[in-house]
Amino acid sequence: MVMTTREELESVCKRRGFIWQSSEIYGGEAGFYDYGHLGARLKDSWEEQWKDFFLSLDQNYHLVYTPNILPYRVLESSGHVEHFSDVLIKCNRCGNSFRGDHLVEDVTGESAEWMGKDEIKNKVEELNISCPDCKGDLGDAEDFNMMFEVDIGPKGERKGFLRPETAQGTYMNFPREYRALRRNMPFGLATVGPAFRNEISPRQGVYRMREFQQAELQIFFIPSIHDALFEERLEEVAYTEIPVMRTGDDMKKMISVDEIKDLPAYYIYHLSKIYEFYKDIMEIEGDIRLRELSSEERAFYNKIHFDVEINMKSLGGWKEVAGLHYRSDHDLSQHQEGSNKKMSVPADGERKVPHVIELSFGVDRNIWALLDLGYRTGDRDWLTIPDKLAPYQVAVFPLVRKDGLLEKSEEVFNKLNTKFRTFWDVSGSIGKRYARQDEIGTPYCVTVDYDTMEEDSVTIREIKTTEQIRVSITQLEEILQKLTEKEKLFDDYMG
C-alpha cells in the first residue's frame, strides 16, 4: 500500500533523518527546511545524476555558478522588480487584503497590471471601489514584493535582491561564454543553486518554500539556423513514447514524438529527454505527465510551456516539479536593453539575439516526489528508490555478534565502504536491522553468517523482494557494482 498522508511521510522524514523544518528549536520560520544526514545524501545524489544526464546531452552543454545576490538593475531589466511585486489594498473594516490590479480589472475589464501604487489608489477612488468581501472602505495601497531585498555595502547604499530564480545569473553570462566557447552554438549553461521568494503563506511542506533549490539548463540558439540540428536529433527519441496532456485534453496519453510535430524540434527533443530522465534515472513512469499550459496559465514571454507533473498522494494530486519553457529572445533582449551591452550574434548575414529554451527543475519538489512515490506501508514499511539515488546503497550486518561474526562483518564493511555508500549495523535482531534499512531505502543488505566463516561467502538481500542470494566475498564488490549500475538484475543471480 502506498503511504498517503503528508503527516505520515513527514513523521518518517523527521524520525529517520531526511527533511524537517529549519530553525526548529526556536519555533521555526515558515517556508524554510533542513536536510538531515539522509536527505542531504539523497539530494546530493539527485543533483549529481541530474548534472550527469543533462550535461551529457551535448558536449556544448556546461555548468556555471553565479551569486545568490543580484544588483537591483539586473532584476529591473529582467522585469522582476515590476512583475514580482503586487500592489495590495487592505480593507479598513474587515482587514482582508486584495490585489489592487485585480480590483481595478474587475471593474474596467482591462489589464491594470502595469499600474503603480499611486495609480491604483487613484483609480480605486475614482471608480469608487469598495471591499469585495464586506463592502467596507478600502485603505491605502501598499507595495508587496515577493523578492527579498538586501542592502549591499557598509552603509547599505546600494539595493539588491536575493535572486528569485537562478536563470538571470546564467543569462548575463551569455556574451562571456559565447566567446569562451569559441562562438560554438547552440550551447547550454546549467546551474544548480538556491533561489528565494518571500511567499505570503508558504504551505504544503517543501512544495512551496521561501528558499529552495533549482536545477536549470538554459540553451541558447538561433531557431532559423539550429532547427535542422535538432531535427536530426529527433531520430534519437523517435521511438520513445511520452505521457502528454495538451491544452484542452482532460487526461494524458502516451504518444510518440510524431504526434506533437506542431512543436519545434528543439522543443520536442528536450521534452523527450526530460521524460527519459524521469523514467530512467528517477524510475518514475505511471504517476507522471507532461502537461501543456494554456496561454492564460503561462507567463507572456513563454511561447511554449509544458510542466512536468507528478501525482503525489501526500500533496493531494498532480503537482509541478519541473518545466520546459521556450522563452524566445525575451531574456537576452531585456538584458541587452537594460545593460546596453550587445547580446546579438552574427547569423544569416545579420545580427540576431539568440533564443532560449529553459529546462527548470525544483530540486526539493523532486526529492519529495521520490519519497512520496517510494514509501510503502503494510506488512513492512519500505522506501523504493533507485540504487544510484539511495542515501545508503549497501548495509552490512553480522547475523549475530559472537563467534567472530562481528569482526568479520566490520572487515566486509571496510571493504565495501570505499566503493559504495555503506552502512554498518550490529544492534538489535537481524530482522530489525533489515527493517531499519527498508525504511530508508537501502537497496542491498549484506549479511555475514556462520557459512561466511567456513566458505568466505555472504548473503545479499534485495529490498524489493526481500529475496537473498549467496555470493563469495571475492565477487561481492563486482556483483554489487553490476546491480547498482543496473548492468545486471537481482533475478539474474537467483536460482
Added chain:
RNA sequence: GCGGCUGUGGUCCAGCCUGGUUAGGACUCAAGCUUCCCAAGCUUGAUGCCCGGGUUCGAAUCCCGGCAGCCGCACCA
C-alpha cells in the same frame, strides 16, 4: 495576510474542560543478556509540556501576546 482548529520525550498520542503526588502510554533509541535471517524476549537507562508575559500559595492545565502547523479564503510574475 484573514478566520477556525491545534502545539506534551526522537515519533505518535493521553492528561487540559474542573489548576495541586514523581506528567502516563505505545513505538523508537542506548547499554547489557539472549539470538544461526526479516521490527521476538528479558534487564537497565536516556530524552518532553512551542516561546514570552500575566493571574495564583501553586500553571502542561486559566488569560494575553508571539511563533509554528493543519483546514478554508486570498496569494502563487
